[in-house]
Amino acid sequence: MTSSGQHHAAGRSRRSFLTYLVAAPTLALVTRAGADAAAPQAAHAVVPSLPAIADVVDLGDLFILAGAPTSALLALAVEADGTVRFRLPREEVGQGLTTAVAMLVAEELDAPLADVRVELDDARPELLFNQLTGSSNSIRSLYGPVRQCAATARARLVAAAAHRWSLSPASLTTADGTVRAPDGRTARYGELAAAAAAPGLVVLGATPKKAAQHALVGRPTNRIDARAMVTGAQRYTLDLDVPGAKPCVVRRPPTFGAAVRTVTNLSAVRAMPGVLEVVTVPTGVAVVAETFGQALTAKSALQVTWGPGPADELSDAQIRTRLRAATPPLLVPPLLTPYVDAEFDFAFVSHAPMETNCAIADVREDRAEIWSGLKSPIVARQSIAADLGLPLDKVTVHVVQAGGSFGRRLFFDAALEAARISRACRRPVKLMWTRVDDTRHGRMRPATHHKIRATHLLGEVLSFEHRVAAAETDFRHGLGEIITATAAHLPLGIGNATLAQTLFLTTVKSPYHFGLTTQALTEVPTGIPTASWRSVYSANTRGAEEIVVDELAAATGKDPYRFRRTFLKTDAQRAVLDKVATEGNWGRTMEPGCAQGIAFHEEYKSRTACLVEIDTRDPQRARVTKAVIAVDVGLPVNPRGLEAQMAGGLTDAISTTLRAGLHIDKGLPLEGSYSQFHWAQQRDTPRDLRVFVLPATGAEPGGAGELGVPAAVGAIANAWARATGSKPRSFPLDFDVDFTPYPR
């Protein structure tokens, strides 16, 4: 059976990436995708059953196509000392992207990895759709153009050496940042960088290496920024020294989105030690002080009255009722065949990155400069310029490496807020959200309700229907720029709803031959601030499906692993499943209260299986004691980074399946910090973790950033079901309010 991935690779190969020389003292190049890149790709799937939309074209494909015509996508420079600088129009939030891109550059240039610097590009509106970090898309969209850019640079360096030595370029070789002649002469790239920049230099076509020639790509490689991180030298937004920028915090409302009415003790707070400014902005009352400690003390002292918010009376019970009522009906009535029915609820979940929402803003009369961790910096810049009433070219937005995102930094709430505060108090500010505010007022993964029905007969699954109702996910960052962001703002949520449906249909699909398979989403507006959360719909949707797969297996008297093996569609899918079953010793005898669980997930041209063991003997603290994960991303760029991504997805799944969620009570989460929002700690995670990155099976890399969550959710829930004899239906499974909430 041919996989859809192979078909896809064939379609992609017709894309080309044009690289141009930029006038500069040393070699500088820009690359853009060729004009033929947007040509339609053959749109047929080869799976024998009806393919889902995501089988044919997934969201990542759409992003790649949307970004294709963008000019000056990438910029690479070789400096006189041999340093290679690469400007990356993406955000690094811990996913290891800068390391993977540095590997691609070093590979194609034949330069030492240590010579390559990857720098995060400022917001560049001319990039349109091509500066959004999300949808597990960065390596997928950059793999071709980065290699082409670096290969062209290498060709120019070789041509410069050939010219110097009066030799044929074809006779020269490159290695370790050096061009070598057959007679033993060598020249460092740095020495050739000026000559390679000469416009008159004749360069024949440059073709990136074939995967079989890769020496660095595919080899487990440590992070290029690891040393900075272990020495405390890594600079995050609030670590930057921006002249005059003073610490700033905001007093926020007692319910989502409520506005300030009055501040009754303004002059008293202004007179507090260290306080420099107190100003009201649409999101609350901002305090600027000499230190964050003093700003926090003054914030607490503020006496503020608040207007109403959009969701003041909303609590979990009403949300759950609304979602249940909004769930579309199932089509297949279970009259004549045996069936499995299941309904699931998932709570709201904070992104909870370690670095809370933050930004530095320096807004003057005629210009503004912003620093923040941003995954959609273009729309941030456009929105901030519009809000300040400044021309776009007077607003500079710097993208700063961030302490986690998990979807949160698709939005730019702190950057916009800091700009407004800086304008209001006419001084630069360093804005930090407190953890409590970040948990309560930061965006979150929407709660969802799921209704699933599968019918079966004589060991065959005849139908598999899944209806999802979700609190609306905010996609008003658009595709990262103002046009689609504006479309998402259209009245009545039509624009956002369209984006939501597109996202759902281009990401969610079933990997199984389960006969008539349908999946549908209804979104329910709630007024609660939301954003995509790692794997968006897939964690809950596919997680719930994997639970039903286990229940189908039980209903038909089959082993969960064997059952999946039978109904998966491709050999590639079975390969990762077999790997975890073998390496994880599937079926081994366990103590009472302990059990194994297994699950599978495929998205963005990648696939993974997860096998876990769980110990539920302490009902207050069930622990995943072991996890075995196999992953096939088509073409792994950095297996070490992939292992980290899969471990991250597993931790997300442990947390959100077992204990981490938000209780919404009268328009605000009860949880305020990690002592209440129970994110997994060391004692909640397995002492035995093995991740197997399968060797390359394709010509291009698939997505990996979000892949790890859904299979792990399914595996953990299935293990819990087998260990406890209960059906997992409401997540997180252990969700008591075991704390005293912070005051509002």
Add this chain to the structure above:
Amino acid sequence: MPSHTFTVNGRSVTVDAPDDLPLLWVLRDMLGVRGPKYGCGVDVCKACTSHLDGVDVRPCVVPVSACAGREVTTIEGLADGDDLHPVQEAWLEQDVAQCGFCQPGQIMAAVALLRRTAEPTDEDIDAIANICRCGTYFRIREAIRSAAARM
């Protein structure tokens, strides 16, 4: 404004600050020592973990007045020039960091643990309550084991 004199990473410092100003803000906002991170402000996430006279503390809840005459060590003071501490070396070897934001605190907690016990058990490592939102826990565990072997 009261004056406080203490040592930060081997350097004597004197700051004028309210007695109850948390050490975290003295370090970050007054002294420019930015390795310790704010993650919660209430000794829960432990991202700011540093050492006071060699014992791990959370500067977000240590008032500056408690530091007078004492020795504060942050992540910046762990290495000996370019020579990293064995725990930092182990962190590099295991490629622990993802976003990196919690890692200064994780490393300082691990160093403190290894000071208390040269051969930490799995239970000892489980007792480290520093949050890592990215989920680097397994590599942290491996790095602590590796560092214990080196030391």
